[in-house]
Amino acid sequence: QQQVKQSPQSLIVQKGGISIINCAYENTAFDYFPWYQQFPGKGPALLIAIRPDVSEKKEGRFTISFNKSAKQFSLHIMDSQPGDSATYFCAATDGNNAGNMLTFGGGTRLMVKP
Amino acid sequence: DTEVTQTPKHLVMGMTNKKSLKCEQHMGHRAMYWYKQKAKKPPELMFVYSYEKLSINESVPSRFSPECPNSSLLNLHLHALQPEDSALYLCASSQSIGSTDTQYFGPGTRLTVL
Numbered sequence: 351q352q353q354v355k356q357s358p359q360s361l362i363v364q365k366g367g368i369s370i371i372n373c374a375y376e377n378t379a380f381d382y383f384p385w386y387q388q389f390p391g392k393g394p395a396l397l398i399a400i401r402p403d404v405s406e407k408k409e410g411r412f413t414i415s416f417n418k419s420a421k422q423f424s425l426h427i428m429d430s431q432p433g434d435s436a437t438y439f440c441a442a443t444d445g446n447n448a449g450n451m452l453t454f455g456g457g458t459r460l461m462v463k464p
Numbered sequence: 465d466t467e468v469t470q471t472p473k474h475l476v477m478g479m480t481n482k483k484s485l486k487c488e489q490h491m492g493h494r495a496m497y498w499y500k501q502k503a504k505k506p507p508e509l510m511f512v513y514s515y516e517k518l519s520i521n522e523s524v525p526s527r528f529s530p531e532c533p534n535s536s537l538l539n540l541h542l543h544a545l546q547p548e549d550s551a552l553y554l555c556a557s558s559q560s561i562g563s564t565d566t567q568y569f570g571p572g573t574r575l576t577v578l
Contacts (some may be wrong), residue, residue, distance in 0.1 A: 382563045393468070393554050393569030394507065401564070439506050445563040449520040450495060452567065454506030 353377050356440050356455025363462050369427040371458045373440035376421065380442035380453070385414065385425050388437045397438070398425070430462045467491075468570035470555050474540040476576045479545060485573045487555030493568075496538040498530060499554040501572070507554055508577045513538060514561045545577045 352446055356373045363369045373383075382401055386394035400407045400414045400423065407414045413426040440455040468489045477483050487496065495514050501506035512520035513532045527549075529541040538555055552572040558565040 365533070384566070386569075391571070393556070393571050395569065396566050399564075399566070443563040448514035448565065449514065450558060450561040450563055450565055451509055451511075451512070451520065454509075457506050459504075 353453050354440060354442050357460060358458060359456065360459045361461070363430045363460065365430065365432060365462055365464050367430050367462075367463070369425075369430045369434070369460055371425045371438055371440070371460075372422065373455050374420075374422045375442055375453075377442070377444060377453075378421070379444045379446050380435040381445045382443045383414070383416065384441050384443075384452070385412075386439045386441060386454075388439065390436075394439060418427065420425050427460075430460075432462045432464050433462055435462050468555055468557055468568050470553075470570040470573050472573060473571070474574045474576075477542065478578050479546065479547070481545075482509065482543045483577075484542065485540040485555075487537055487540075487557075487570055489557040489568070490536055491557065491559075491568070492535075493557035493559055494535060495558045496532060497556040497558075497567065498528075498538070498540050498564065499556065499569075501552040501554055502534055507569075509553070511540075512561065519561065542575075545575075548578050550575055550577045 384399035385397045387397045388394040408429045411428045417425045498510040501507045511530045531539040554572045555570045556567040
């Protein structure tokens with residue numbers, strides 16, 4: 351059972367454009383929502399994260415928008431650059447579970463064209 | 465230093481071989497993880513160690529045997545693997561197993577089982 355659904359699976363954006371990736375979750379016990387960026391041949395790296403008591407968080411060109419009532423959150427990449435081309439995973443953790451278990455979305459492969 | 469190192473980078477083994485994957489971190493983290501990642505898929509949690517004790521085993525077959533010799537090292541012993549076990553094996557660590565504790569991933573070991 352996929353508890354975090356991510357869309358789209360792939361995304362092509364022109365340089366300077368806005369990349370938008372959406373995620374939806376079912377488990378209302380989730381209390382932390384990180385986004386990971388993964389380049390080919392590398393492990394995932396934390397990009398930005400948000401807690402459900404905040405509706406938006408911005409770090410540089412990256413913004414998370416969070417809608418608790420709709421159980422949805424999204425990543426916006428402003429002024430997208432070719433160097434942003436990577437796979438992005440949304441994730442969620444449940445403070446009630448025993449091991450900081452990340453529930454990942456299916457991933458979005460982003461390609462930013464020069 | 466937020467680096468998790470993994471060796472080897474690549475490993476090819478036969479179904480009758482015994483091999484080990486190694487992971488090391490020097491961030492003082494007390495939680496360490498093993499993940500398996502297939503191509504174009506998100507990482508799947510295999511094991512969680514907290515304070516050098518196994519706290520989560522996600523129903524992983526016994527041909528995978530984890531070991532945590534000390535707080536900085538994590539091993540994954542492999543024996544009698546199947547071709548479908550070919551994947552990228554990722555190690556991660558975090559300060560503890562709190563839901564907001566960032567997991568830092570290593571670059572992974574690319575495993576091929578012939």
